Amino acid sequence: MVAFTARAHTNIALLKYWGKADQKLIIPTTTSISLTLNEFYTETTVEFNDDLANDQITLDHQPLKAKDQKKIINFLDLIRAQANINTYAKVESFNHVPTAAGLASSASAFAALAGASAAAAGLDLTPADLSRLARQGSGSASRSIFGGFVQWDRGTDHQTSVAHPLQEQVDWPIQLLTVIVSDQPKKINSRGGMQNAMQNSPFYQSWVERSNALVKPMQTAINQHDLATLGKIAEQNALEMHAQNMVANPPFFYLTDISWKIINLVQELRENGLKVYATMDAGPNVKIISHPDDTEKIEDALHTILPEITIQVATPGPGLKIWQN
Ligand code: 2P0
Numbered sequence: 001m002v003a004f005t006a007r008a009h010t011n012i013a014l015l016k017y018w019g020k021a022d023q024k025l026i027i028p029t030t031t032s033i034s035l036t037l038n039e040f041y042t043e044t045t046v047e048f049n050d051d052l053a054n055d056q057i058t059l060d061h062q063p064l065k066a067k068d069q070k071k072i073i074n075f076l077d078l079i080r081a082q083a084n085i086n087t088y089a090k091v092e093s094f095n096h097v098p099t100a101a102g103l104a105s106s107a108s109a110f111a112a113l114a115g116a117s118a119a120a121a122g123l124d125l126t127p128a129d130l131s132r133l134a135r136q137g138s139g140s141a142s143r144s145i146f147g148g149f150v151q152w153d154r155g156t157d158h159q160t161s162v163a164h165p166l167q168e169q170v171d172w173p174i175q176l177l178t179v180i181v182s183d184q185p186k187k188i189n190s191r192g193g194m195q196n197a198m199q200n201s202p203f204y205q206s207w208v209e210r211s212n213a214l215v216k217p218m219q220t221a222i223n224q225h226d227l228a229t230l231g232k233i234a235e236q237n238a239l240e241m242h243a244q245n246m247v248a249n250p251p252f253f254y255l256t257d258i259s260w261k262i263i264n265l266v267q268e269l270r271e272n273g274l275k276v277y278a279t280m281d282a283g284p285n286v287k288i289i290s291h292p293d294d295t296e297k298i299e300d301a302l303h304t305i306l307p308e309i310t311i312q313v314a315t316p317g318p319g320l321k322i323w324q325n
Helices: 066-083 105-120 125-139 139-147 190-200 202-215 214-221 228-246 256-269 292-305
Strands: 004-015 020-022 032-048 056-059 089-096 147-153 161-165 174-181 277-280 286-290 310-314 321-324
Touching: 004 139, 004 214, 004 228, 004 256, 004 277, 020 139, 020 190, 032 105, 032 139, 032 214, 032 310, 056 066, 056 190, 066 105, 066 125, 089 105, 089 321, 105 125, 105 139, 105 256, 125 139, 125 161, 125 228, 139 147, 147 214, 161 214, 174 292, 190 202, 190 228, 202 214, 202 228, 214 228, 228 277, 228 286, 256 286, 256 292, 286 292
Parallel strands: 056 089
Antiparallel strands: 004 032, 004 321, 032 089, 032 147, 147 161, 174 286, 174 310, 277 286
16 A cells, blocks of 8 residues: 655643543543644654554654554554554654653654554545544644644544644744753653643642633634733643642652743743743743744843753744655
8 A cells, every 4th residue: 555654743732731531532621722833743654554464663763662552553553443444554753853851742743643644544534533533642642733823622522622723824923942951751751640630639620620711811812912921821821730740649740940940030031021931841841932032032041040951942833744655
């Protein structure tokens, strides 16, 4: 059969997904909103081939760990069931994302896999169908099907829990500076972390209600190109997500002392008049939502307190692309 390649970009949530109402289908407890990023992406080629005796999966030319293999094979099984085939696949993936450093590589990975494997299996799916499919691989992947600002509606079932673009072409100045505190894989992965918070935080229900209440204000900020309001809401939501982890029993922390130094610096810069806001995911890296004109000032300030720190600039990026090899 024919090989197809897909490219999907990572996304950073401005309103976070942090808990599942349905573990198997990956239906979240909250509606989330993200920005797809231009600089970080995954490219995946899939070919179903009658000559294969099992699925062959590589990432950056290396075989995957057994646990990660299993996730991909489960996903390919969904495709095979939908396409009514039982052929094994060759999957070759290349990650242009620092893997597992809190830059949501699973989002771009499963969005690219969904696009390439569906096309290779001969399925003719709409972007919304691909979003539902990608969601079953990794929740945040549902958003990486689309470019720009994207909303993943929590929904109540497989059909209604789906992402859609809020603003695909972002023609106003906004960027994310990712400060790489660590490029090591995180100790507690997102899946375990969100489950832990959901089961063990006494304030989890409050998180759900407060987060869902921020959807409309966030949409308005995006529509009005209002960087200050968008950033303020995103920072509040990120801190509330991390608060769930900190008050869980037992508590757990993604943020390190260096992360906190950066968050404090962001507050300080804001007091000095810059529109800068922090957001953090399931890892210690801090992403600074900011105006492109302020990059140098922010980088200088960061290097004053942390001379060795690496900073990556990311701008709004496109949705999924699929092509035949
Ligand atoms: C997000 N994160 O909204 C949140 C914020 C990390 C922190 O989505 O279990 O890898 O595969 O559905 O999508 C990371 O979680 O988790 C994530 P699964 P996923 O971006």
